[in-house]
Amino acid sequence: METDNKDLICMSPVESYEAPQIPTFGDARNNPVLLKKLPSRWQKNAKVIASIGLMGSMIFSGYSYSFAEYSNEYNGQSGYSRYSNDISVILNGMPIEFDVAPVIINDRTMVPFRAIFEALGMTVEWDEDTGTAIGIGENLRIALPIDGLTAFVNADAVELDAPALLHNGRTLVPIRFVAENSGANVEWDEATGTVVITTDGGYVEYPEYHGYSDFDLDVRLHHGGAGSPFYLVHLTEQEALNIIRRQLESAGLNFDTTPPEYTALNVGLNLFDEEKGVAIVQIDWRAWQPNMLMMPVYPPEPTFMERLTEGFAQQTDISVGIFRTPAMQPAWLEGWSALNWHWSGHESEPRPVATANEKAEARAELEMQLIAQIQEFITYLQSVGILQ
Amino acid sequence: MSRDVAFATVKLGMENRKMSGLLFYGGEPLLERKLIYDIVDYAKDIGKKTGHTFYYKMTTNGILLDEEFLKFSKKNNLAIGFSHDGCAQDDCRVSADGVGTFALLKDTIPLLLKYQPYAIGMCVIDPSTVHKASSIVKFLFDKGFRYITVGVNYCKTAPWTKNHLSILEGEYKKMAEMYIKWTKAEDKFYLSPFDMKILSHLKGDKYNTDRSRMTINQPSVAPNGKIYFASRYLDDPAFEIGDVFSGINVEKQKSISQKGDIPSEICSKCALRLRCNYAYGNPVYHKSEYIADVSPIQCTHEQLITPIADYVAEKLYKEGNALFIHKHYNEIYSFVSLIEDISSR
Numbered sequence: 145m146e147t148d149n150k151d152l153i154c155m156s157p158v159e160s161y162e163a164p165q166i167p168t169f170g171d172a173r174n175n176p177v178l179l180k181k182l183p184s185r186w187q188k189n190a191k192v193i194a195s196i197g198l199m200g201s202m203i204f205s206g207y208s209y210s211f212a213e214y215s216n217e218y219n220g221q222s223g224y225s226r227y228s229n230d231i232s233v234i235l236n237g238m239p240i241e242f243d244v245a246p247v248i249i250n251d252r253t254m255v256p257f258r259a260i261f262e263a264l265g266m267t268v269e270w271d272e273d274t275g276t277a278i279g280i281g282e283n284l285r286i287a288l289p290i291d292g293l294t295a296f297v298n299a300d301a302v303e304l305d306a307p308a309l310l311h312n313g314r315t316l317v318p319i320r321f322v323a324e325n326s327g328a329n330v331e332w333d334e335a336t337g338t339v340v341i342t343t344d345g346g347y348v349e350y351p352e353y354h355g356y357s358d359f360d361l362d363v364r365l366h367h368g369g370a371g372s373p374f375y376l377v378h379l380t381e382q383e384a385l386n387i388i389r390r391q392l393e394s395a396g397l398n399f400d401t402t403p404p405e406y407t408a409l410n411v412g413l414n415l416f417d418e419e420k421g422v423a424i425v426q427i428d429w430r431a432w433q434p435n436m437l438m439m440p441v442y443p444p445e446p447t448f449m450e451r452l453t454e455g456f457a458q459q460t461d462i463s464v465g466i467f468r469t470p471a472m473q474p475a476w477l478e479g480w481s482a483l484n485w486h487w488s489g490h491e492s493e494p495r496p497v498a499t500a501n502e503k504a505e506a507r508a509e510l511e512m513q514l515i516a517q518i519q520e521f522i523t524y525l526q527s528v529g530i531l532q
Numbered sequence: 533m534s535r536d537v538a539f540a541t542v543k544l545g546m547e548n549r550k551m552s553g554l555l556f557y558g559g560e561p562l563l564e565r566k567l568i569y570d571i572v573d574y575a576k577d578i579g580k581k582t583g584h585t586f587y588y589k590m591t592t593n594g595i596l597l598d599e600e601f602l603k604f605s606k607k608n609n610l611a612i613g614f615s616h617d618g619c620a621q622d623d624c625r626v627s628a629d630g631v632g633t634f635a636l637l638k639d640t641i642p643l644l645l646k647y648q649p650y651a652i653g654m655c656v657i658d659p660s661t662v663h664k665a666s667s668i669v670k671f672l673f674d675k676g677f678r679y680i681t682v683g684v685n686y687c688k689t690a691p692w693t694k695n696h697l698s699i700l701e702g703e704y705k706k707m708a709e710m711y712i713k714w715t716k717a718e719d720k721f722y723l724s725p726f727d728m729k730i731l732s733h734l735k736g737d738k739y740n741t742d743r744s745r746m747t748i749n750q751p752s753v754a755p756n757g758k759i760y761f762a763s764r765y766l767d768d769p770a771f772e773i774g775d776v777f778s779g780i781n782v783e784k785q786k787s788i789s790q791k792g793d794i795p796s797e798i799c800s801k802c803a804l805r806l807r808c809n810y811a812y813g814n815p816v817y818h819k820s821e822y823i824a825d826v827s828p829i830q831c832t833h834e835q836l837i838t839p840i841a842d843y844v845a846e847k848l849y850k851e852g853n854a855l856f857i858h859k860h861y862n863e864i865y866s867f868v869s870l871i872e873d874i875s876s877r
Contacts, residue, residue, distance in 0.1 A: 168734050
């Protein structure tokens with residue numbers, strides 16, 4: 145340690161420092177509304193200044209990041225999203241797609257009003273005279289005037305801290321306000337940038353069961369797998385289970401029965417049709433893989449299969465469909481991805497950023513692949529006479 | 533500096549580029565006023581013949597600044613950096629007989645700003661004036677300077693103590709409130725070190741890369757024609773990289789620059805190194821051995837100002853202050869601002 149001025153001032157490094165919560169130039173380029181508001185002094189010279197100022201914002205927001213280049217160059221694959229700062233919205237376990245990406249303004253997530261109202265089961269109207277976006281549900285009417293700080297829920301006036309606004313040809317509304325006033329529960333997952341909305345009766349909460357059986361079929365979920373370091377788009381356990389349940393119940397199964405207990409392998413039996421003898425098992429990788437670095441790359445290695453077979457073989461003759469989901473917490477997955485970005489030698493470069501649309505497309509593909517596998521399982525169940 | 537050395541400098545500055553800056557500093561450049569006139573005329577003449585563009589800057593203490601020179605500066609777009617310590621002017625900036633220069637420059641400031649509205653007000657904070665730091669900045673702002681830089685006396689003989697730094701921290705916090713207040717009032721201004729520190733966050737990893745690139749592009753020419761890596765290494769043989777008649781030793785220049793890009797062992801452990809003005813690009817030779825050297829006062833100052841500047845940025849950004857956001861994120865802010873100024877005259 146060097147000293148100066150007779151040890152009165154010492155030089156010592158700062159161990160840690162929290163960066164200010166404002167975007168860098170790179171981050172800001174993903175925010176197309178950042179420059180929308182002009183200083184009032186420019187508005188005094190509206191004709192000249194505002195047009196140039198807007199030109200600046202258009203130039204600024206026109207910057208685009210070529211995800212395809214990184215995808216092809218670094219991984220040879222496409223169709224899966226990479227680490228993204230974009231915002232996702234999940235309603236009852238299913239993602240909502242927006243034609244204009246959600247943005248955060250004044251700490252409020254804003255989304256296109258038509259998409260969110262319709263996703264919540266409401267019909268939409270637009271009052272041209274007053275510039276008001278309206279959503280109508282059962283005994284419910286929510287009205288948000290553009291740039292207005294007062295909204296109306298039925299006849300009640302409600303103050304807003306983030307008014308509805310026009311952006312890229314769409315009317316954006318504050319999602320929390322709309323969802324909560326329609327009776328939904330809204331949570332914000334900081335780690336993944338996800339707004340999670342659940343409505344009564346729409347979200348299936350599965351208690352943790354311990355069940356067992358011989359397994360008959362391994363139905364695999366192709367998502368890139370736990371060993372793929374760069375993929376932060378995946379279906380959560382809950383989302384995957386919702387899709388599985390809906391598909392299988394449509395095919396004639398009934399999962400309202402309480403499943404039996406089973407303690408070996410810490411396997412959770414999530415869905416169980418006792419009458420038809422069909423169970424859906426959710427494997428918690430943490431239970432059978434103590435060290436995440438030793439985790440086998442997807443698809444599962446034979447060892448896992450053998451262990452599962454042995455465990456189930458001890459018990460009854462229930463047919464078990466195993467859907468291997470990426471059972472990782474988002475924060476862990478991000479850490480894993482960061483680690484692998486470093487290991488793969490790219491640490492000096494910025495990690496690729498995917499757009500909201502690319503992320504939505506990747507999720508849609510995951511769902512399609514899962515549904516395809518469920519169909520295979522249904523075909524199997526039909527072939528053995530369990531389903532007609 | 534002789535005319536031969538000066539003209540050779542101009543010609544050397546044209547090599548391999550289409551635009552060059554000529555910065556006059558000293559001592560006091562206006563002691564060689566006639567030479568400055570000759571250099572600018574020479575550069576204009578060469579520029580007309582070759583299409584090369586020159587821009588000019590000068591730092592001055594203002595004692596010899598008069599209307600004749602200001603008219604010349606306006607005509608030739610010669611930007612002026614004006615060294616003035618505001619209300620503390622008489623504490624450190626005194627004439628040879630010890631008399632303060634505040635009164636002498638009283639009428640110079642409005643005259644300067646009349647011809648050079650974008651002149652930079654440059655103050656230097658010394659331990660003896662640290663308690664007036666925010667007042668100095670306020671003085672310069674109230675006088676009409678809209679580009680203000682606050683420097684710190686980093687000389688090894690400057691008697692900085694922890695107590696002085698504690699006072700400086702308080703003064704920076706006052707400046708922070710001034711920054712916020714002026715921004716909310718939509719006054720357009722640039723205040724270093726705040727804007728510089730904010731930029732260090734916005735640019736991320738590129739901040740120090742850009743600074744390093746800037747340093748290598750600003751070699752300094754001594755009166756005898758020798759060229760040095762940068763102005764602070766003037767007359768240090770270890771940093772001599774050529775002369776105006778035979779040219780620059782590019783390899784040596786690059787070598788010094790690359791060494792400056794390696795932080796010292798202490799700096800390499802610091803969480804602020806990428807935002808520090810001194811961790812990179814600050815090469816020093818100690819005796820015959822190269823070391824990267826940051827003085828304790830420089831280090832402590834960086835640690836002191838960074839969170840204060842970040843507080844300002846975070847506050848204004850989160851409040852959605854449009855002027856702040858456009859100033860820092862709109863790539864054509866300067867252009868729009870200039871148009872606004874022109875249209876309002």
